Amino acid sequence: MFKINMKGPRGKSVEDWFIECYKKNEGHPMKILLGLYRGNYNKFFLAVVFFFIKHSPVWVLPIITANIINEVTVGDANCWRNMIIYGIIMIVLIALNIPMNYGYTRYKSLATRYCETGLRKALVQKLQQLSIAYHTETQSGRLQSKIMRDVEAVETLSTQMFLSILNIALNIGIALAVTISKSMVVFIFFLLTTPIAALTMVSFRNVMKKRNTEFRKEMEETSARVMEMVELIPVTRAHALEEEEVNKMSGQLLAVAEKGYRLDVIQSLFGSVGWAIFQVFQIICLIFTGWLALGHKIQVGDITLYQSYFTTIVNQVSSLMALIPTIAKGVESVNSIGEVLLADDVERNEGKKELEKVEGAFEFRDVHFRYHNSGHDVLNGLNLKVNKGETIALVGESGAGKSTILNLVIGFNMPTGGLLTIDGEDITQIDLRSYRKHLAVVPQTSILFSGSIRDNITYGQENVSDEMLRQVIEAANLAELVDSLPDGVDTAVGEHGGTLSGGQRQRISIARALIRNPQVIVLDEATSALDSISEKLIQEAISNLTRERTTFIVAHRLSTIRDADKIAVIADGRCVEYGTFDELMALKGEFYKMKMIQS
Numbered sequence: 005m006f007k008i009n010m011k012g013p014r015g016k017s018v019e020d021w022f023i024e025c026y027k028k029n030e031g032h033p034m035k036i037l038l039g040l041y042r043g044n045y046n047k048f049f050l051a052v053v054f055f056f057i058k059h060s061p062v063w064v065l066p067i068i069t070a071n072i073i074n075e076v077t078v079g080d081a082n083c084w085r086n087m088i089i090y091g092i093i094m095i096v097l098i099a100l101n102i103p104m105n106y107g108y109t110r111y112k113s114l115a116t117r118y119c120e121t122g123l124r125k126a127l128v129q130k131l132q133q134l135s136i137a138y139h140t141e142t143q144s145g146r147l148q149s150k151i152m153r154d155v156e157a158v159e160t161l162s163t164q165m166f167l168s169i170l171n172i173a174l175n176i177g178i179a180l181a182v183t184i185s186k187s188m189v190v191f192i193f194f195l196l197t198t199p200i201a202a203l204t205m206v207s208f209r210n211v212m213k214k215r216n217t218e219f220r221k222e223m224e225e226t227s228a229r230v231m232e233m234v235e236l237i238p239v240t241r242a243h244a245l246e247e248e249e250v251n252k253m254s255g256q257l258l259a260v261a262e263k264g265y266r267l268d269v270i271q272s273l274f275g276s277v278g279w280a281i282f283q284v285f286q287i288i289c290l291i292f293t294g295w296l297a298l299g300h301k302i303q304v305g306d307i308t309l310y311q312s313y314f315t316t317i318v319n320q321v322s323s324l325m326a327l328i329p330t331i332a333k334g335v336e337s338v339n340s341i342g343e344v345l346l347a348d349d350v351e352r353n354e355g356k357k358e359l360e361k362v363e364g365a366f367e368f369r370d371v372h373f374r375y376h377n378s379g380h381d382v383l384n385g386l387n388l389k390v391n392k393g394e395t396i397a398l399v400g401e402s403g404a405g406k407s408t409i410l411n412l413v414i415g416f417n418m419p420t421g422g423l424l425t426i427d428g429e430d431i432t433q434i435d436l437r438s439y440r441k442h443l444a445v446v447p448q449t450s451i452l453f454s455g456s457i458r459d460n461i462t463y464g465q466e467n468v469s470d471e472m473l474r475q476v477i478e479a480a481n482l483a484e485l486v487d488s489l490p491d492g493v494d495t496a497v498g499e500h501g502g503t504l505s506g507g508q509r510q511r512i513s514i515a516r517a518l519i520r521n522p523q524v525i526v527l528d529e530a531t532s533a534l535d536s537i538s539e540k541l542i543q544e545a546i547s548n549l550t551r552e553r554t555t556f557i558v559a560h561r562l563s564t565i566r567d568a569d570k571i572a573v574i575a576d577g578r579c580v581e582y583g584t585f586d587e588l589m590a591l592k593g594e595f596y597k598m599k600m601i602q603s
């Protein structure tokens with residue numbers, strides 16, 4: 005039965021414990037690995053015990069076979085009785101294999117799944133804490149690979165470290181111990197020939213590994229190309245380039261086939277050569293032990309015993325060597341996960357002032373901001389005052405710094421100079437989570453997830469009544485759409501809201517903001533042109549949303565901000581003009597010029 009305890013040691017949550025373990029053992033992957041399993045060593049111990057019993061027929065059978073042959077050849081009087089006892093012993097051991105295998109798998113899996121889940125939980129928690137700047141700079145594909153592939157590699161490493169190596173050591177140890185107890189000469193023979201046999205086999209495996217890697221890389225390239233091809237299908241179709249795409253893919257598929265063929269040939273060649281070499285060593289062992297038996301230095305039956313143990317030892321030594329790349333990969337993955345768990349770019353809210361209520365008055369006083377990877381300030385002494393409940397539209401050329409201002413208002417970035425206050429409080433001194441409870445963001449590109457319209461609108465809000473939801477749907481001009489759908493508000497929107505139009509997605513984003521009943525709204529207007537009906541529906545939804553709430557809106561179409569209380573023209577990271585629509589038009593300055601160009 006699956007019952008996994010996901011608590012870390014010392015009463016900590018597993019996520020916190022894992023992050024602490026990484027910090028404490030930074031730079032020592034093996035110590036980190038040991039730390040992650042703290043509290044679970046007993047499971048590995050039990051797994052090893054079960055494994056030992058499960059595997060016992062492998063080393064008991066050669067002893068029994070040798071004994072039977074010895075007794076038969078010598079003509080022992082108790083031969084029959086002993087054979088029955090040996091048979092019973094073997095049957096018991098074989099029968100034990102099934103429960104022992106269950107026990108082994110159970111304890112091994114409970115331990116490794118604990119570590120695997122704990123690492124993924126720790127990564128997920130950390131990703132939620134890391135700053136937006138971190139996420140902007142880090143490719144999401146890399147993070148996904150850390151959560152899925154690297155954690156899997158750590159799981160494999162754990163199994164290899166804690167179980168395979170123990171098992172190998174145990175097998176070799178038993179084979180050598182039995183050999184030493186029976187014949188010192190054969191033991192010395194093993195010591196001299198095993199490394200040569202194992203190394204010869206490993207060197208063949210290495211050549212094969214190279215071909216394998218070439219094939220794998222070609223497969224990865226193919227899968228990347230297939231992904232790209234599928235994503236490009238609408239563009240390809242629109243430009244009638246289907247044939248070219250098919251030809252391009254055919255070339256790639258042929259390259260895979262060629263690499264695959266070369267791998268097959270090499271694999272079979274080296275497989276047979278490796279096998280032949282191994283057999284030669286076995287024959288050497290057989291002749292050597294046969295010669296010893298002829299000289300009565302060992303018994304006849306012992307020949308089969310040594311033969312089996314020699315095979316076991318050579319196989320185990322070469323498995324041990326084959327583990328090296330897996331271990332190296334696992335260690336690399338422990339480090340790769342550490343890059344995220346040890347990252348320090350997190351938002352710190354602890355001990356800062358919590359805001360119970362937000363009125364929505366903002367002031368930028370000589371605010372400067374510079375991205376850490378940039379050589380110059382993007383905001384250069386911005387001064388701006390926004391009163392409670394006002395709508396302020398930010399306009400300006402592309403790259404002027406409008407989105408940067410919105411990110412400061414959300415608290416994604418902090419000023420690098422000057423002061424930004426919310427209701428008179430310095431933004432750097434407040435608990436941003438408490439502030440953001442009163443904030444809603446409508447981004448330029450609506451971000452929907454695969455779920456129903458209801459799920460997307462009520463995201464993160466509990467106990468939303470149907471009545472409340474209906475009001476919001478109406479205010480966001482979604483009622484007609486929702487009523488026309490077979491499942492109404494419970495209709496699934498597909499991945500990223502793929503079954504909806506751009507305008508419909510935007511209105512769902514607006515409804516999501518409305519349902520939070522926020523005091524502050526940050527709205528980055530979509531740049532894509534919409535037809536006039538869609539535009540009107542959105543404008544109405546926006547004015548329902550922004551009524552009596554402090555709103556920062558980045559407007560790309562100047563016609564849409566006629567009703568804004570104030571307009572700030574941003575240029576070179578400063579506010580260069582400020583006033584109402586009519587005031588700025590009368591001024592005949594930057595805003596007037598922009599308006600003239602757009603009209």
Ligand SMILES: Nc1ncnc2c1ncn2[C@@H]1O[C@H](COP(=O)(O)OP(=O)(O)OP(=O)(O)O)[C@@H](O)[C@H]1O
Binds near residue numbers: 400403405406408409
């Ligand atoms: N993460 C970043 N790292 C470094 N520089 C950045 C980053 N984000 C934006 N910038 C730079 O900051 C400047 C202002 O960008 P911002 O996105 O605020 O402009 P914007 O006025 O919103 O432009 P647009 O209207 O095109 O969206 C630009 O020069 C941009 O290249």
